[in-house]
Amino acid sequence: MRGGDAGKPHVLVVGGAGYIGSHMVKRLRQAGYAPVVLDNLSQGRRAAVGDAPLIVGELGDDSVLNVIFQAWPIAAVMHFASFIQVGESVARPAAYYYNNVNNTLALLQAMVRHQVPRFIFSSTAAIFGDPDYLPIDERHPKAPLNPYGRSKWMVEQMLGDFDVAYGLRSCCLRYFNAAGADPEGELGECHEPETHLIPVVLQAAAGRRRSVTVFGRDYATPDGTCIRDYIHVSDLCDAHLLALESLLDGGASSRFNLGNGVGYSINEVIEAARRVTGVPIMVIDGPRRPGDPARLVADPALAHETLGWTPRFSDINAMIGHAWAWERRTG
Numbered sequence: 001m002r003g004g005d006a007g008k009p010h011v012l013v014v015g016g017a018g019y020i021g022s023h024m025v026k027r028l029r030q031a032g033y034a035p036v037v038l039d040n041l042s043q044g045r046r047a048a049v050g051d052a053p054l055i056v057g058e059l060g061d062d063s064v065l066n067v068i069f070q071a072w073p074i075a076a077v078m079h080f081a082s083f084i085q086v087g088e089s090v091a092r093p094a095a096y097y098y099n100n101v102n103n104t105l106a107l108l109q110a111m112v113r114h115q116v117p118r119f120i121f122s123s124t125a126a127i128f129g130d131p132d133y134l135p136i137d138e139r140h141p142k143a144p145l146n147p148y149g150r151s152k153w154m155v156e157q158m159l160g161d162f163d164v165a166y167g168l169r170s171c172c173l174r175y176f177n178a179a180g181a182d183p184e185g186e187l188g189e190c191h192e193p194e195t196h197l198i199p200v201v202l203q204a205a206a207g208r209r210r211s212v213t214v215f216g217r218d219y220a221t222p223d224g225t226c227i228r229d230y231i232h233v234s235d236l237c238d239a240h241l242l243a244l245e246s247l248l249d250g251g252a253s254s255r256f257n258l259g260n261g262v263g264y265s266i267n268e269v270i271e272a273a274r275r276v277t278g279v280p281i282m283v284i285d286g287p288r289r290p291g292d293p294a295r296l297v298a299d300p301a302l303a304h305e306t307l308g309w310t311p312r313f314s315d316i317n318a319m320i321g322h323a324w325a326w327e328r329r330t331g
């Protein structure tokens with residue numbers, strides 16, 4: 001254990017060098033926890049974890065997990081590591097099931113072996129598929145349209161079984177579309193290749209790509225483009241902290257939908273980016289991307305009522321503004 005972290009609860013952040021995980025590492029430190037990061041750096045960046053201990057290794061590697069759980073008194077695990085692209089998961093399902101399900105199973109088994117009883121899981125709106133009704137609450141039927149969503153729903157189901165059999169309590173946080181960047185400008189989104197709408201639009205604004213392609217204009221939405229509920233990465237971190245406190249206080253397993261409850265179409269996001277950046281952004285029309293539902297909008301009431309979670313950066317202009325500041329710093 002690092003001397004300076006003695007007495008602070010240790011939290012293993014798997015995937016902590018990635019986009020959302022790195023923001024969480026910073027927030028845990030600020031909140032008085034001692035984060036320990038496991039990441040294979042396939043997407044993550046060493047610089048993004050600051051001075052937290054970083055173990056560069058595979059999530060599914062028992063020998064690495066044994067060393068970590070023996071070296072630090074881990075009170076809880078936050079699991080951000082997975083493959084994350086909806087479209088790619090349709091083309092490469094085996095890779096998605098292997099990394100997102102098999103490797104997560106290895107992590108859960110190691111937690112049982114080492115008697116680490118608390119787990120916070122990065123789940124997704126993609127478990128719901130094409131919604132039967134909006135906004136989507138926690139009870140909405142689960143009918144994922146793509147292997148990515150199916151892999152996350154499989155893990156959620158495994159977690160129910162692990163609670164019953166082994167007493168491993170978990171909180172599944174189903175993010176809608178994560179967006180924005182650290183308001184202090186130290187961290188942001190850095191995927192390679194970048195596929196998420198807002199950073200792609202901002203790369204076009206910055207001149208790092210010529211244009212942004214809109215994947216389908218024939219959806220059953222008012223302007224024909226897909227609607228998503230964008231949620232600021234800092235607000236996701238707040239929800240994780242509240243979920244962690246609940247589990248540390250002895251709370252039961254739970255699952256929450258995390259969004260603002262407001263949907264924006266692709267057109268609206270591009271218009272907002274033009275306003276925020278003051279730059280013209282060239283748009284090209286393309287075909288639909290496989291596996292995309294037309295609309296995903298969260299009902300976040302349960303997280304408000306149970307965890308006391310209230311998003312602080314719900315304005316789409318703030319999300320794009322923070323992401324734009326990061327793009328200009330690093331692009």
Ligand SMILES: NC(=O)c1ccc[n+]([C@@H]2O[C@H](COP(=O)([O-])OP(=O)(O)OC[C@H]3O[C@@H](n4cnc5c(N)ncnc54)[C@H](O)[C@@H]3O)[C@@H](O)[C@H]2O)c1
Nearest residue numbers: 015018019020039040042043044059080081082122175178
């Ligand atoms: N970004 C979103 O909009 C969004 C929405 C819903 C859910 N999620 C979920 O949130 C989590 C984090 O997403 P993100 O956008 O920060 O992704 P990311 O790719 O930026 O971060 C994932 C991190 O996990 C690491 N990783 C992947 N496989 C690994 C393995 N086998 N062993 C060790 N490390 C591994 C990567 O190097 C990366 O640093 C993911 O589980 C994702 O499915 C993201």
Ligand SMILES: O=c1ccn([C@@H]2O[C@H](COP(=O)(O)OP(=O)(O)O[C@H]3O[C@H](CO)[C@@H](O)[C@H](O)[C@H]3O)[C@@H](O)[C@H]2O)c(=O)[nH]1
Nearest residue numbers: 084086124125126176177195196197200213214215226289
């Ligand atoms: O260059 C682009 C990129 C995206 N889109 C569209 O924009 C919308 C949002 O796409 P994207 O930013 O890739 O996010 P999603 O596919 O909605 O998936 C994100 O949000 C999900 C939850 O809703 C998470 O589970 C996933 O991990 C995360 O990648 C979709 O309709 C895309 O087809 C475009 O039209 N052009």
